[in-house]
Amino acid sequence: MDQPRLDPRKISLIAILAATAIATNYLMIGTLNIKLMDLIVFTSGYLMGSVMGAITGGMVWLVYGTLNPFGFSLPVFISTVIGEALYGIAGGFFRGKGAGSGFDPWAAVTGFLLTFVYDLITSIVSGVTAGVPITMALITGIPFMLAHTVSNTVFFGFGFKPLVNSINKVMRKDE
């Protein structure tokens, strides 16, 4: 039986999006918890499906989580890989909802909820790893969580459709 061949354009798109996400992470290293990575991973899931989106998210954290100026911790690393993959998976489920241009309120609220779940997971794991009570870890992490969720709400709301349209335009040119 013929195995479905992986589209090389998809593979290159994953590589480009992952590289872009990693590059923007390092560029925005000074703005803690405000990153374009989540939007890029979500968009990759939207364009190529949940599995590819999850792979993109995992790949980004494989690099950024290992070569991280804030240090490396295996449990936190695993939680961020899983958390980031959620953006890609959710992007796949979002397919067919993001047509058109301009502000996308659904993308905005999805970005908010995904980020909330992501922060919940990573805060709990970070707290357990550091030996801090979970409640304390969650409460002290709230300012960072708010910065992350609010920025992602804005990025997803305003950035999702233009990003999808731009990538689609480039991909169509190559056909």
Added chain:
Amino acid sequence: MNENTYKLISVALLCTTIAASAFAVYNNYQFNELKKDYAAVLSELEGFTAQVDLMIDYGNGTVTWYNDTRIQSGSSVLDATIVVCGAEYQTSDFGAFITSVNGLQPDSSHFWMWSTYEDGWEVGMVGADQYNVHNGDIIRWTYTSITEW
């Protein structure tokens, strides 16, 4: 409005509720932390401060209380008064002579007199700069007429 709009509004409200709750929880946590810090600072302060009640009787029926005022241990009545409401004085061989309390300067027929409370008011037997206040002291300044005295 169609169903989709209602769904969107519901989810958006859920998001704002989550954000507001998180903000409220954090503020509450900060408030409790500050309250704990404040209690700790107060207990530390108790070791080297005295808490006094200061009363200013302006002689015209107006009386002002400065209760539970913390001042440095070893402060005199004069120091405490200066810190609490402001006072001016002149020094002489007999000690400090108060020329105004809280901005009120006595005329030629009045003067400021201080007293402490312990089973009744007792007039200060020394100058206000000579008596060191202690924790729990109740001090009164009275705008007194020379004729009454």
